[in-house]
Amino acid sequence: MSSYAILVRGIGKVFRKRTAWFRRGWTEEWALKDVSFHLRPGEAYGLLGPNGSGKSSMIRILSTLLTPDHGYAEVMGMRLAEREAEVRRVIGRVSVDAAYYKKLSARENLLFTARVHNLEPRAAEMRALAILEQLGVEPKRFGDPLEEMSRGMQQKVAITRALLVDPPLLLLDEPTTGLDPKSKRDVMLFLEDQRRRKGSTILLTTHDMNEAERLCDRLGMLAHGRLVAEGTADELKTIAGAASLEDAFLGLAGEKLVDLENNEEVA
Amino acid sequence: MVVRQILGFLYRDWHLTRRYWSWVVVFTLYAIVSSATVALIGVAAHDTRLTLTLTIGALLWSFLSVLFNEIAMSIAFERWEGTLEYTFMAPVSRLIHMCGVSLYALTYAAGRAVFVLLGLFLFLRLDLRGANLLGVLVVLAVSSFAFVGLGLVAATLPVMSPERGAEATNIFQSVLLLVSGIYYPVSVLPGWLQPLAAISPATYALSASRKLMGVDTYKEAAPLQGAPLSAVLPELATLLVMGLVMVPLGFYVFGRVEAWSKRTGKLKRTG
Numbered sequence: 001m002s003s004y005a006i007l008v009r010g011i012g013k014v015f016r017k018r019t020a021w022f023r024r025g026w027t028e029e030w031a032l033k034d035v036s037f038h039l040r041p042g043e044a045y046g047l048l049g050p051n052g053s054g055k056s057s058m059i060r061i062l063s064t065l066l067t068p069d070h071g072y073a074e075v076m077g078m079r080l081a082e083r084e085a086e087v088r089r090v091i092g093r094v095s096v097d098a099a100y101y102k103k104l105s106a107r108e109n110l111l112f113t114a115r116v117h118n119l120e121p122r123a124a125e126m127r128a129l130a131i132l133e134q135l136g137v138e139p140k141r142f143g144d145p146l147e148e149m150s151r152g153m154q155q156k157v158a159i160t161r162a163l164l165v166d167p168p169l170l171l172l173d174e175p176t177t178g179l180d181p182k183s184k185r186d187v188m189l190f191l192e193d194q195r196r197r198k199g200s201t202i203l204l205t206t207h208d209m210n211e212a213e214r215l216c217d218r219l220g221m222l223a224h225g226r227l228v229a230e231g232t233a234d235e236l237k238t239i240a241g242a243a244s245l246e247d248a249f250l251g252l253a254g255e256k257l258v259d260l261e262n263n264e265e266v267a
Numbered sequence: 268m269v270v271r272q273i274l275g276f277l278y279r280d281w282h283l284t285r286r287y288w289s290w291v292v293v294f295t296l297y298a299i300v301s302s303a304t305v306a307l308i309g310v311a312a313h314d315t316r317l318t319l320t321l322t323i324g325a326l327l328w329s330f331l332s333v334l335f336n337e338i339a340m341s342i343a344f345e346r347w348e349g350t351l352e353y354t355f356m357a358p359v360s361r362l363i364h365m366c367g368v369s370l371y372a373l374t375y376a377a378g379r380a381v382f383v384l385l386g387l388f389l390f391l392r393l394d395l396r397g398a399n400l401l402g403v404l405v406v407l408a409v410s411s412f413a414f415v416g417l418g419l420v421a422a423t424l425p426v427m428s429p430e431r432g433a434e435a436t437n438i439f440q441s442v443l444l445l446v447s448g449i450y451y452p453v454s455v456l457p458g459w460l461q462p463l464a465a466i467s468p469a470t471y472a473l474s475a476s477r478k479l480m481g482v483d484t485y486k487e488a489a490p491l492q493g494a495p496l497s498a499v500l501p502e503l504a505t506l507l508v509m510g511l512v513m514v515p516l517g518f519y520v521f522g523r524v525e526a527w528s529k530r531t532g533k534l535k536r537t538g
Binding site (some may be wrong): 161 | 271
């Protein structure tokens with residue numbers, strides 16, 4: 001058994017698109033090129049990169065939703081290609097879009113998740129309420145349809161969904177994008193507490209340098225599908241000779257990060 | 268464990284039906300009205316046999332099309348909601364997932380068919396004494412397997428094409444309606460279309476149901492004389508074989524398409 005929570009070696013993913021339906025030609029777009037990194041159990045690792053750098057593709061591969069074309073990946077000692085079903089039991093994923101049955105209430109959405117994860121519904125309901133309360137959601141909103149909730153509240157329900165099954169590994173794909181400052185703070189405090197109390201391993205993708213620096217032990221910088229630098233925030237700043245992580249990214253990746261919420265450059 | 272997971276899909280689909288109740292009412296009323304308008308063609312012709320033929324066609328199509336549609340569109344619906352990735356990464360086998368979806372579809376289709384039947388009684392004076400109604404239920408139950416298999420195959424279309432998959436599913440359904448002899452004998456179809464009727468499970472379900480209802484032997488002003496179940500054994504055997512082939516085939520195709528969509532990145536919400 002591997003001592004890594006995540007082990008990624010030489011992962012490559014290319015998307016092919018037909019140039020026209022009647023032609024045989026294809027265009028190729030590399031989402032990931034020869035990416036390797038690892039996470040130890042209990043570690044928080046941040047993948048930084050602009051839109052289209054391959055962050056979400058990496059999360060999808062580790063979530064068993066995308067098959068890599070090259071390379072090798074392991075989650076909690078289980079090889080992805082061989083033990084997909086078991087891998088799914090140990091991961092909780094939060095994506096940038098809080099994907100839900102919008103007409104259903106938070107309770108109905110979460111109890112559906114609980115049942116397909118084979119959790120006892122009553123115990124799952126109590127746990128969901130406890131997590132939501134910790135995230136600052138009032139229990140009376142539990143029965144409200146998701147479509148009547150704010151973006152921040154929806155994202156908190158998404159985090160509750162990921163944590164409902166108490167997974168040892170959390171895959172967080174820009175979990176705070178689009179949230180107001182208070183919701184961002186609530187989510188960050190909760191994730192820090194989760195790490196402290198449960199020792200969860202976290203893989204976080206983000207544009208937010210402060211968030212990455214605060215939560216992650218180590219960071220990897222992705223640009224055009226390649227992992228161009230890796231280390232602690234301080235190491236990366238030292239290597240790049242930069243005062244801030246934004247400047248370090250600019251120096252090491254050779255491009256600017258873009259704030260998805262405001263579509264503004266942050267470096 | 269398996270039961271709880273299957274119940275999970277029933278729980279989700281029941282609450283979705285509940286939350287979209289106004290659409291359910293509209294679609295059910297539409298089904299009653301469209302079935303009645305078809306059946307009334309027989310009444311206008313003062314032809315009880317034609318009325319029965321059309322009524323049985325409308326009722327069976329109401330059941331089978333909803334069953335097929337609920338399964339086939341389950342994936343398209345998840346695409347629209349954006350939940351497909353979460354359902355596909357849940358630790359539940361595709362067999363259990365689609366069993367849950369199919370079981371709910373079966374219950375929903377049967378419930379709606381009952382409402383359509385009750386609604387039809389508002390428009391038609393049908394004396395069903397003498398019809399082998401229990402036999403028809405057996406035919407419906409057996410034919411459901413083949414329709415579940417077809418639904419599974421059709422459900423892969425929205426996986427393959429986020430943009431065109433749902434439309435293709437509707438084309439698939441309309442071809443079934445055209446070739447299965449729902450409102451007319453298959454023999455009136457052009458010769459080049461008739462082979463398709465032979466591979467549609469609805470053709471056999473309708474043929475058997477009409478015999479069991481006594482439509483084929485109906486004499487004007489006489490009570491119905493429904494055939495016994497033994498008279499439709501060839502149709503039942505054909506439907507059973509179709510179910511035995513189509514359900515595993517449906518799961519096989521679904522599995523292949525799922526693996527393909529993971530290689531090509533088609534599971535992603537926007538495709």
